Amino acid sequence: MRIVCVVLVGTxxxxxxxxxxxxxxxxxxxxxxxxVPPAETLKGAGDSWDxxxxxxxxxxxxxxxxxxxxxxxxxxxTTRLTAxxxxxxxxxxxxxxxxxxxxxxxxxxxxxxxxxxxxASFRRNFEQGSxxxxxRQLDVGIEGDGMxxxxxxGGVGYTRNGNFFVNHEGELVLGMGDGYRLSAPITVPKxxxxxxxxxxxxxxxxxxxxxxxxxxxxxxxxxxxxxxGLALRGGTIFTETAASxxxxxxxxxxxxxxxxxxxxxxxxxxxxxxxxxxxTFLKRWRDAILHAxxxxx
Numbered sequence: 001m002r003i004v005c006v007v008l009v010g011t012x013x014x015x016x017x018x019x020x021x022x023x024x025x026x027x028x029x030x031x032x033x034x035x036v037p038p039a040e041t042l043k044g045a046g047d048s049w050d051x052x053x054x055x056x057x058x059x060x061x062x063x064x065x066x067x068x069x070x071x072x073x074x075x076x077x078t079t080r081l082t083a084x085x086x087x088x089x090x091x092x093x094x095x096x097x098x099x100x101x102x103x104x105x106x107x108x109x110x111x112x113x114x115x116x117x118x119x120a121s122f123r124r125n126f127e128q129g130s131x132x133x134x135x136r137q138l139d140v141g142i143e144g145d146g147m148x149x150x151x152x153x154g155g156v157g158y159t160r161n162g163n164f165f166v167n168h169e170g171e172l173v174l175g176m177g178d179g180y181r182l183s184a185p186i187t188v189p190k191x192x193x194x195x196x197x198x199x200x201x202x203x204x205x206x207x208x209x210x211x212x213x214x215x216x217x218x219x220x221x222x223x224x225x226x227x228x229g230l231a232l233r234g235g236t237i238f239t240e241t242a243a244s245x246x247x248x249x250x251x252x253x254x255x256x257x258x259x260x261x262x263x264x265x266x267x268x269x270x271x272x273x274x275x276x277x278x279x280t281f282l283k284r285w286r287d288a289i290l291h292a293x294x295x296x297x
Contacts, residue, residue, distance in 0.1 A: 087112075088286045094122070095279045098270045106160040106236045107268035109275075126227045129269040131261060137195050138164040138172070141266045144258035146221035146250045149183040150174060150237070156183050157237040158222065158230065158247065160266050172203070172217075176235060186217035197262040200253030219260055222247040 094112045101107040106129065113121045131141045140162030142148070147158040163175040172186040173179035188195060192205040201219035206212070224230060229243025240247060253259045 084289060085286060088282050088289075092279060092282050092286075095275050095282070098275050099272060099279075102268050102270040102272050102275075104236065104268050105163055106266045107270065108160075108236070109268070109270045123228055124230070124232070125269060127269050129267040131264045132267050133263060134265050135263050137197075137262065138166070139263055139265045140164060140197055140219065141261045141264035142221060142258070143261055144250075144256070146223050146252070146258050147227075147238070148174075149220055149222050149247065150180040151183050151185075152180065152233070152237075152239070155239060156247075157233050157239055158224075159235075159237045161236045162260070163265055176237070180237070182220070184217070184220050186219070188216055192216075197260060198253065199259040199261065201260050219252075221250045221252050221258065221260065223250050224248070 194206040204213040225245035230238035
């Protein structure tokens with residue numbers, strides 16, 4: 001599929017991005033990758049360029065020629081070009097990180113955009129990944145909106161990775177780092193022969209020599225008003241911020257459709273095909289800008 005785009009650079013910064021066609025990259029997504037003021041904001045600003053006309057002209061040729069034509073028309077400023085290439089490089093780095101974590105349990109893909117001030121804005125997509133059946137007793141996946149709170153040094157962290165183990169002290173911990181304990185600890189007696197976890201998060205165990213199940217505790221699940229505001233602590237662990245709001249406990253297994261599933265782990269929500277196509281597009285776009293600069297020197 002042919003992808004044709006144009007980057008307009010001028011005294012008002014990055015003016016416009018147009019793309020003829022792409023299976024995964026739309027004009028709206030391009031505006032999300034690089035901050036681009038709407039055409040309306042350019043009217044009356046002393047600029048004679050018409051965004052739609054320039055885009056139409058640029059998309060009638062290949063990307064390199066179109067970019068060269070736009071740059072020849074626009075005011076060429078090294079700082080603007082450097083900013084454009086740097087922005088693309090940041091988007092490429094995000095794509096590379098997403099692909100590197102495509103197999104990471106409960107990883108949430110990231111995207112980069114720019115706020116009205118021009119500062120880079122990195123956003124995390126908390127859409128649920130696929131729940132994969134592992135058949136392991138201590139693997140737990142969350143169906144619906146929620147995270148497990150875990151104890152960190154000096155605070156609490158949150159994750160959707162439910163890959164639990166029992167440590168030497170008999171505590172239920174996550175299989176990451178040195179083993180993160182739940183914020184509300186659950187202890188599994190050494191004599192326990194079987195652990196079962198209900199959809200409401202209740203953890204039960206069968207003690208050796210007895211068929212009776214005893215309640216060991218309950219897996220807490222919380223949610224945030226704005227999960228995109230969470231700060232990444234590392235891997236798939238996040239911490240609360242003013243932007244995310246405070247953690248709110250979720251009623252698991254109730255009317256809201258949130259439940260925990262024993263024997264499942266949540267996969268990454270990275271779409272590898274999408275990320276690869278996006279990387280190819282960004283690389284070609286970057287090359288087009290650099291080639292265009294060489295042509296008009």
